[in-house]
Amino acid sequence: MTGQRNAALNGLNARSIQTYLAAATIEFAPSPPVDLAQIAEQARGALQVAPAIRSSRLVTLMDTPDQRLDRAGLRLEAESFPRAKRSKTSVINLKLRDLTGQDRAETSLERPSASPLPRFCDDLPEGPLQDLLRPIVEMRALLTWATLRLKDSQIALRDRNGKIRVRLSQVSGEIEVNGVRSQIPARVRVDPLKGYGANADAVAGRIRRDFGWAACEEDLMVGLRRIGMAVEAVPLMQVNRKPRLITDADMEDTEPKVALETPAGPAMRHILGQLLDTIESRRDGVIADIDSEFLHEFRVAIRRSRTALQQLGDVLPAQAQARMREDYRWLGAVTGPTRDLDVHILALQAQIRSVSPEQARILEPLGTHLKDSKARAHRTLLKDLNSTRYNAFITCCRTFLAADAQGWSDTDIKRHPISSVVGKQIERVYRKAVRQGARIGPDTEAEALHDLRKKLKKLRYLIEFIRYLVPKDRIRPFLKKLKTLQQVLGDVQDLEIQTEALHRFGHEMAQAGKANPDTLMAIGAWAEDLNRKRAAARVRFAEVFEPFADRETARAFRATFSPKPRPQAPHVGETAV
Amino acid sequence: MKILASYNIKGGVGKTATAVNLAHVAAAQGARVLVVDLDPQGAASFYFRVKPKIKGGGKGLVTGKHDLEDLIKGTDHDRLDLIPADFSFRNLDLLLDAEKKSEKRLRKLLRPLSGTYDICMLDCPPSVSLVSEAVFHAADALLVPLIPTTLSIRTYEQLVAFRKDEKLKDLKLLPFFSMVDRRKAMHREIVEGFPDRHPEVLSTQIPYASVVERMGVERAPLGAFAPRTAAAAAYETLWADVRKRVG
Numbered sequence: 001m002t003g004q005r006n007a008a009l010n011g012l013n014a015r016s017i018q019t020y021l022a023a024a025t026i027e028f029a030p031s032p033p034v035d036l037a038q039i040a041e042q043a044r045g046a047l048q049v050a051p052a053i054r055s056s057r058l059v060t061l062m063d064t065p066d067q068r069l070d071r072a073g074l075r076l077e078a079e080s081f082p083r084a085k086r087s088k089t090s091v092i093n094l095k096l097r098d099l100t101g102q103d104r105a106e107t108s109l110e111r112p113s114a115s116p117l118p119r120f121c122d123d124l125p126e127g128p129l130q131d132l133l134r135p136i137v138e139m140r141a142l143l144t145w146a147t148l149r150l151k152d153s154q155i156a157l158r159d160r161n162g163k164i165r166v167r168l169s170q171v172s173g174e175i176e177v178n179g180v181r182s183q184i185p186a187r188v189r190v191d192p193l194k195g196y197g198a199n200a201d202a203v204a205g206r207i208r209r210d211f212g213w214a215a216c217e218e219d220l221m222v223g224l225r226r227i228g229m230a231v232e233a234v235p236l237m238q239v240n241r242k243p244r245l246i247t248d249a250d251m252e253d254t255e256p257k258v259a260l261e262t263p264a265g266p267a268m269r270h271i272l273g274q275l276l277d278t279i280e281s282r283r284d285g286v287i288a289d290i291d292s293e294f295l296h297e298f299r300v301a302i303r304r305s306r307t308a309l310q311q312l313g314d315v316l317p318a319q320a321q322a323r324m325r326e327d328y329r330w331l332g333a334v335t336g337p338t339r340d341l342d343v344h345i346l347a348l349q350a351q352i353r354s355v356s357p358e359q360a361r362i363l364e365p366l367g368t369h370l371k372d373s374k375a376r377a378h379r380t381l382l383k384d385l386n387s388t389r390y391n392a393f394i395t396c397c398r399t400f401l402a403a404d405a406q407g408w409s410d411t412d413i414k415r416h417p418i419s420s421v422v423g424k425q426i427e428r429v430y431r432k433a434v435r436q437g438a439r440i441g442p443d444t445e446a447e448a449l450h451d452l453r454k455k456l457k458k459l460r461y462l463i464e465f466i467r468y469l470v471p472k473d474r475i476r477p478f479l480k481k482l483k484t485l486q487q488v489l490g491d492v493q494d495l496e497i498q499t500e501a502l503h504r505f506g507h508e509m510a511q512a513g514k515a516n517p518d519t520l521m522a523i524g525a526w527a528e529d530l531n532r533k534r535a536a537a538r539v540r541f542a543e544v545f546e547p548f549a550d551r552e553t554a555r556a557f558r559a560t561f562s563p564k565p566r567p568q569a570p571h572v573g574e575t576a577v
Numbered sequence: 578m579k580i581l582a583s584y585n586i587k588g589g590v591g592k593t594a595t596a597v598n599l600a601h602v603a604a605a606q607g608a609r610v611l612v613v614d615l616d617p618q619g620a621a622s623f624y625f626r627v628k629p630k631i632k633g634g635g636k637g638l639v640t641g642k643h644d645l646e647d648l649i650k651g652t653d654h655d656r657l658d659l660i661p662a663d664f665s666f667r668n669l670d671l672l673l674d675a676e677k678k679s680e681k682r683l684r685k686l687l688r689p690l691s692g693t694y695d696i697c698m699l700d701c702p703p704s705v706s707l708v709s710e711a712v713f714h715a716a717d718a719l720l721v722p723l724i725p726t727t728l729s730i731r732t733y734e735q736l737v738a739f740r741k742d743e744k745l746k747d748l749k750l751l752p753f754f755s756m757v758d759r760r761k762a763m764h765r766e767i768v769e770g771f772p773d774r775h776p777e778v779l780s781t782q783i784p785y786a787s788v789v790e791r792m793g794v795e796r797a798p799l800g801a802f803a804p805r806t807a808a809a810a811a812y813e814t815l816w817a818d819v820r821k822r823v824g
């Protein structure tokens with residue numbers, strides 16, 4: 001196992017593990033290994049060889065649980081060392097590089113020794129690094145996905161004035177991912193100094209000539225990432241309970257995929273199974289409260305499952321129906337309060353970023369209040385997620401979903417293609433939504449808009465069940481209209497909820513004696529601002545509903561989702577069932 | 578990027594020692610630092626063992642034909658780079674004179690480097706000249722080493738007056754005492770009385786110490802060959818003082 005990984009590592013073409021000094025670093029993979037001093041003596045030309053300096057470094061590689069940096073072609077390295085000898089403060093250097101090893105931004109911060117690395121964007125010092133990371137990372141946590149223990153050995157080549165002209169170094173060490181260590185093959189580097197590139201070229205030239213090594217082309221980090229992912233695929237979560245990074249495969253699981261012609265019963269079983277996998281894979285992250293997205297995705301999977309159960313109930317074994325419906329409803333309900341507080345906290349963080357430092361300071365007590373409330377809600381949630389009921393729910397679902405379970409294809413409807421069953425349902429929900437929306441005038445109660453929002457959520461999930469089966473260019477214009485409408489309805493409801501919540505928080509804080517007048521006034525002003533935004537969204541409703549409901553859309557919609565069998569429909573996705 | 582200049586009209590007061598040692602301290606603490614040796618004598622370049630010669634020379638620099646980046650030399654120290662002196666910097670005054678808006682020229686020249694460096698340290702020659710004026714417009718702060726003598730104090734007061742007359746209100750003056758010999762009564766008197774009239778003075782004093790002279794033999798900043806000496810410690814505290822003032 002380890003041998004295989006090492007073989008993979010050795011096969012990598014690496015350009016540079018770290019280009020701290022210059023982008024033009026030239027790197028070689030010596031084989032067989034040669035002592036650095038010997039290389040230096042051979043390649044020095046007219047320069048003088050200084051004694052080797054050895055050091056070791058610990059570099060942490062960070063990414064979000066869903067690897068947003070990797071997706072964006074970036075990597076984040078953290079290196080932490082004591083401020084001075086025997087100092088109680090550490091300096092943490094953070095570097096953001098692109099995959100060619102080029103520096104994009106860096107920052108450093110001081111922390112008491114042994115304190116954890118910054119976890120969220122807001123924990124980073126203001127500056128280019130934070131600015132670059134923010135839109136990519138958003139609310140996600142930055143987790144350590146690998147640790148590099150590097151041993152550096154460095155030899156300076158000096159001119160007659162004693163000036164260093166070029167450095168030679170050898171980097172070796174190991175990478176640790178989820179407790180599994182792998183050897184990093186040694187690399188010999190020629191690091192030029194600014195303004196003395198000619199010396200570096202000459203030295204590299206001699207190495208090429210005398211040792212017959214070719215310069216490496218690919219950045220070692222790119223390879224390390226691959227090795228890291230291979231290691232991660234080992235289900236280490238059971239071993240150390242630490243939430244692992246979510247892999248690409250996990251991500252895709254959040255959007256169920258089934259083949260077009262799959263009979264509805266087995267297809268449903270597959271969809272529900274995938275959603276249950278998502279729920280289970282997010283659970284540890286929810287429990288550890290890594291970041292708000294774990295719970296969010298957990299809940300989306302619950303809502304999708306509920307939609308499937310409600311809308312496509314006919315294709316479920318009868319005895320599964322009632323029990324699963326009830327349990328999913330329960331799970332949705334118990335996760336609600338924590339999610340609500342997450343949403344309020346995220347909103348507050350965004351607000352704090354948009355106001356002056358003085359205003360931000362005034363809002364601080366609200367942040368504390370929300371964090372406390374969240375911690376309480378989360379404790380309650382933990383009890384539910386560790387309860388016998390939760391475990392029974394999972395067992396029960398798994399039993400229903402098990403491959404040999406009876407009743408997934410014992411009626412006609414369960415043997416119909418999933419596309420036609422879902423398609424029919426999509427059409428029905430769409431028609432209902434259009435009718436419902438048409439009744440909404442400028443003065444209609446907000447309640448009606450909330451109902452419509454719910455309906456649209458269902459519509460969206462239903463479409464997502466089969467979106468891989470429908471040609472993208474056909475579905476995209478429709479989805480765009482739907483999303484815009486959902487956004488406006490979301491604003492109408494969420495901003496109302498948020499305004500009410502702000503008032504409630506204000507009362508709670510005042511009662512507990514945790515708020516001064518300034519804070520309460522700031523909360524009030526913010527609530528008013530939200531209320532204005534809500535009113536604006538309410539006015540926009542008619543404008544965004546119209547294109548969603550017009551005839552042309554309805555016609556295109558019918559053509560796309562019509563349950564009529566389409567003999568030459570493309571066969572996409574897997575026949576997993 | 579903060580631009581700091583080690584400046585005094587008087588010669589031999591410790592300008593270069595200040596520029597070189599503070600730059601080294603700042604880089605050792607993690608800042609990316611560029612030293613620009615504006616003195617044709619090339620003392621700062623000498624301390625960093627860099628040959629004071631540039632192809633194209635000062636002329637290219639001032640008229641902007643040279644990409645400033647091309648002139649940069651990496652020193653032996655991490656994060657610490659240098660633009661070496663050129664003997665043709667001797668002509669810098671004449672060139673600046675010929676250029677329009679020459680006093681803004683240096684600032685404009687350095688601007689492209691602001692993403693690459695956190696600190697730019699200018700080591701100035703001892704003279705009243707156009708170079709000085711360009712420096713006044715380019716720098717965020719002047720570090721002014723003062724030997725505790727009455728004459729030194731008078732020159733400093735001239736500088737204060739000049740700053741006021743020329744309306745250089747964005748330019749911070751950071752005077753501090755250098756080559757202080759506590760055994761000399763006059764040194765003690767001046768050092769103690771000065772803050773009453775000039776509260777802007779930095780509290781750190783650099784003592785007179787022969788190890789500073791040894792920099793010329795070692796050709797390296799104090800921190801590199803004598804880190805545990807009182808003088809090296811003094812430059813470290815001086816840098817902490819400066820950081821507090823320029824943020």
Ligand SMILES: Nc1ncnc2c1ncn2[C@@H]1O[C@H](COP(=O)(O)OP(=O)(O)OP(=O)(O)O)[C@@H](O)[C@H]1O
Binds near residue numbers: 587703786787792
């Ligand atoms: N604190 C000190 N103690 C003892 N000697 C010092 C001290 N500071 C500087 N010197 C010595 O004094 C001489 C002048 O110092 P330095 O070159 O730093 O001054 P300068 O103001 O840059 O001079 P110039 O005007 O010629 O550029 C040098 O030989 C230096 O070694």
Ligand SMILES: [Mg+2]
Binds near residue numbers: 616
């Ligand atoms: Mg000098």
